[in-house]
Amino acid sequence: MPIMSKNQKYLVMLALLAGAAPAAVVAQDQAQDAPPADVSASVAMPAAELTEGPEIKGIISARSGDRMQVTAADGSKSVITINDDTKISASKGLFGLGRDHLAATSLLNGLPVTVKTLQAGEGLLASKIALQNKDLKTASMINNGTAQRFDEQTAATEALRGRMGEIDQYNVKGTTNVNFDTGKAVLSDQAKNDLCAAATSANGMSNALLLVVGYTDSTGGEELNQELSEKRASRVVNYLQQACGWKPYRMLTPTGMAEADPVASNDTVEGKAQNRRVAVNILVSKAVDGL
Incomplete structure (x- = not known):
């Protein structure tokens, strides 16, 4: 389980900020005392x-x-x-x-x-x-692969995000990297095992969320690498939800970072292999860590 660099932590926080804003709006709204609007009935409008x-x-x-x-x-x-x-x-x-x-x-x-x-x-x-x-x-990425009823998901989201809507600092409890072949977004058997192991580990932690970040090596152009990193992140998110049972409301907005923040040199074949990865970060808000 690699140690995150200062730059990687910065990128993680950028991704958090990108996904936390809408969640904060929803959390603030859900914290109001007024009962939620009834959206269960149809209204005829001549x-x-x-x-x-x-x-x-x-x-x-x-x-x-x-x-x-x-x-x-x-x-x-x-x-x-x-x-x-x-x-x-x-x-x-x-x-x-x-x-x-x-x-x-x-x-x-x-x-x-x-x-x-x-x-x-x-x-x-x-x-x-x-x-x-x-x-x-x-x-679509977050909602894909779950048959969970909306009412059930809303209740769980309110319970979790209601406590975290105002919080923007997290402790990184662990990071699992899964790797890919050049130009591919196909999960290996080892990657699938590692993802479910990460989900199991996170599930044992109170208030844990997952942040998924995709990366590429330096092969290919900027636009292609950005698309590929997003595709890899999407594939990991889908597998975590569909096969590993991770709940969508405990997933922060995934992102692709192309060839940013390599963990090894892109000058060698071995280094490129390590950089073709998706990082699954287990995060817990500092405000609720240990509760």
């Missing part, structure tokens, strides 16, 4: 009564049937109905190139969205929902 409603920006914090709850940065909640006329689109990159007509199944919990609405009385209907491809990719 077209003749619809007027232009507010534009709502926030994170999807609940889904049920044709309704979703969006929590804004200030903690306010809006319950919005989705129907067949709702346009769902994802933008990609600086120039907004992307794809339209996404399915409602793309609206995953934790996904940042901008919603244009129509209003009928006190009810809101989504006319257009915009999201980012990169956010959808991350949300």
